[in-house]
Amino acid sequence: MSDIVLDIRNLRVEFPTRKGVLTAVDDISLQIRRGEILGMVGESGAGKSMTGMAILGLLEPPGRIAAGSIHLSGDRIDGLDDRALQAIRGRRIGAVFQDPLTSLNPLFRVGDQLVETIRLHTGLSRSRARARAKDLMHEVGIPAVEERIDSYPHQFSGGMRQRIVIALALCAEPELIVADEPTTALDVSIQAQITALLRRLCRERGTAVLLVTHDMGVIAETADRVAVMYAGRLAELGPVDEIVRRPNHPYTSGLMGSIPSLRKDVDELQMIPGSMPRLDAIPPGCAFNPRCTHAGPRCRRETPRIDSPGAACWLALEGEVA
Amino acid sequence: MIAFLIKRMANAAFVMLAVALLAFVIFRFFGDPVEMMVNEQATQADRAELRERLGLNDGFATQYARFVTNAVQGDFGISYRNQQDVMVLIKDRFPATFELVLVATVISLVVGIPLGVITAVHRRSRLAQALQLGSIVGVSLPSFVVGILLILGFSVSLGWLPAFGRGETVQIGWWSTGLLTPSGRAALVLPAVSLSTFQITLVMRLVRAEMLETLRSDYIKFARARGVPAARVQWRHALRNCLMPVITLTGMQIGNLIAFALVTETVFQWPGMGMLFIQAVTFVDIPVMAAYLLLVSLIFVVLNTVVDITYAWVDPRLRDDSARSGGAHG
Known part of the structure; x- marks a missing residue:
């Protein structure tokens, strides 16, 4: 089992507020192996970005990890102090954020931002770090590296900036990349290029990737396995092919039904009635029960949970909802 | 360009x-x-x-x-009051005011910027809150009150620093400087500190507000995600993004300081342009007033131009218009 890079056990992220404690991530367990892309999908507020930030140790106070553990290649990384986290962020875990327009510091040349990151983590000399920066830019598919390395972020297009961001994430050959909505701010054609790039890097380098997105299409194209999040909980976990073909959780089925397809002629896309509950109004039992057409008494009473592949649904787990 | x-x-x-x-x-x-x-x-x-x-x-x-x-050509005629060439009078007085304002500005930046960063980064700490409170006092105290208090404390009670005049000066061409003699430097301390009190608090509050804004931005979070140490993120990545308004403010304030140093100059009997202007007003010395008006405007205009050019230096996005269209696509 030594190829498990990320091991999250019973993770719980809480936000103490004036009105009470909100649970943004509720008892999540999952693993990612070397060279594997785990897609994490869900609506806004489902807790997927929170999970990513918790792994990076970048939860905005007062948000905090209230329970559970996060291990990176066997080393526990939750609850570390800032100094220890600095040695992990960028070095062992790379990050890619949603908006490449705002992820790069506008006042520094992209080459300088790359060199800074490389030197922070590897201690290479300035000139060797610069050579490595050029290699990375080349590797993520930036043309005319010699000219572009001294450009400022505003001189790049959105897709090119996201490539720079990915190059920044790769600076220190991390074991894991947390990609938080890496394609959301991009055109569809650019999206495909970026996901293809992530996939290629993951294969070639054996990097594990946590791909957070609300776009099931991106997951279906990119990920090996998928974790479906709903109201801070894990709804379903499993290989992407299986879940796309045969979803077991009613919420996942709803998500699949909402993807437009070119092959099938559908007049109207399916829609899940209602909306995800706010964090301060999660119903007892299964969080999805008010919107679920199959819900029974048990769904309103007990919360179904999974810590291995499967669906957190009484119907799937027990075959009945009574 | x-x-x-x-x-x-x-x-x-x-x-x-x-x-x-x-x-x-x-x-x-x-x-x-x-x-x-x-x-x-x-x-x-x-x-x-x-x-x-x-x-x-x-x-x-x-x-x-x-x-x-x-x-x-620098010819503003003859002063009505003392029958001297106006330009000679101004040349005599300008260095005193300029040095005073320069030192006050340097003090306000050197003290104000770090205070702003610290109060933004540690905004919940007691020290930051005390500084924030103190800055309100600094903003609201008129500079002549500060000047009088400083004189009372450091000249009258402690006797450390002179309360008036410029001390010994050294002549370099037509420029007379007090920065090169110990007595000149000592004489500069109290007026410069008094003139900079307001500036310090202004710079500090501005930097603090800008830092709070910048620290929330994505690229700061991303810099941390890249593993950049917190101090480097704050003092390098965030601070540089805050400097633009500070440059504007400083540029405008240097002009203001030169124009309105006359209060401080009066309190400290500083032989600068402010004193010259006050005397000119008293004697309806029109040529001196006209020259003063022109000189102060010239300083404002030059500073504003310099500020605009400095913008381009700090922010690459303002440097060239061709950059926007020159970006690679894909």
Whole structure:
């Protein structure tokens, strides 16, 4: 089992507020192996970005990890102090954020931002770090590296900036990349290029990737396995092919039904009635029960949970909802 | 960049011409220059002769053109009060004010910027809150009160620093500097500190507000996700993004300080332009006032131009228009 890079056990992220404690991530367990892309999908507020930030140790106070553990290649990384986290962020875990327009510091040349990151983590000399920066830019598919390395972020297009961001994430050959909505701010054609790039890097380098997105299409194209999040909980976990073909959780089925397809002629896309509950109004039992057409008494009473592949649904787990 | 510079220069020249017009109108039409220059025994013929000699019978445009031509050459005429060349008076006084303002500005930046960063980064700490409270006092205390308190504390009670004058000065060409002698430097401390109190708090509050904004931005979070140490994120990545408004403020404030240092100069009997101006006002010394007006405007215009150019230096996005279209696509 030594190829498990990320091991999250019973993770719980809480936000103490004036009105009470909100649970943004509720008892999540999952693993990612070397060279594997785990897609994490869900609506806004489902807790997927929170999970990513918790792994990076970048939860905005007062948000905090209230329970559970996060291990990176066997080393526990939750609850570390800032100094220890600095040695992990960028070095062992790379990050890619949603908006490449705002992820790069506008006042520094992209080459300088790359060199800074490389030197922070590897201690290479300035000139060797610069050579490595050029290699990375080349590797993520930036043309005319010699000219572009001294450009400022505003001189790049959105897709090119996201490539720079990915190059920044790769600076220190991390074991894991947390990609938080890496394609959301991009055109569809650019999206495909970026996901293809992530996939290629993951294969070639054996990097594990946590791909957070609300776009099931991106997951279906990119990920090996998928974790479906709903109201801070894990709804379903499993290989992407299986879940796309045969979803077991009613919420996942709803998500699949909402993807437009070119092959099938559908007049109207399916829609899940209602909306995800706010964090301060999660119903007892299964969080999805008010919107679920199959819900029974048990769904309103007990919360179904999974810590291995499967669906957190009484119907799937027990075959009945009574 | 060159087109940008030329445009800025043309703007500046235009503003200066407008101000010169104003100064000229004051000089020419507020009271009769001839009346102010001749003594009581002068005959009507003497007056007419002087009027002709001064060119006051020429057309308005001719007189204005002559005024501008003279002003460009540094000739503002003779002071009514002490019959000295106005330019000589200003050359005597300007270095004192300039050094005072320069030192006050340096103090306000060197103290204000770090305080701003610290109060933003540790905004919940007691120290930050105390500084924030103190800054309100700093903003609301008039500078003459600060000056008097400083004199009371450091000159009268402690006797550490002189309370008035400029100390010994060294002449470098026409520039007299107090920065090179111990007594000159000692004399500079209290007025400069007094003049900078308001500036420090202004800079601090501005930097704090900008830092709070910047620290929330994505690229700061991303810099942390890249593993950049917190201090480096704050002092390098965030602070640089906060400097733009600080440059604007400082540029404008240097002009303000030069123009309004007269309060501080009065309190500390600092032999600068402020004192010169106060005396000119008292004696209705129009040529000195006109020259002062032009000089202060010139300083404002130059500073604003420099600020615009500095922007381009700090923020690459303002440097060239071609960059936007030159980006790679894909």
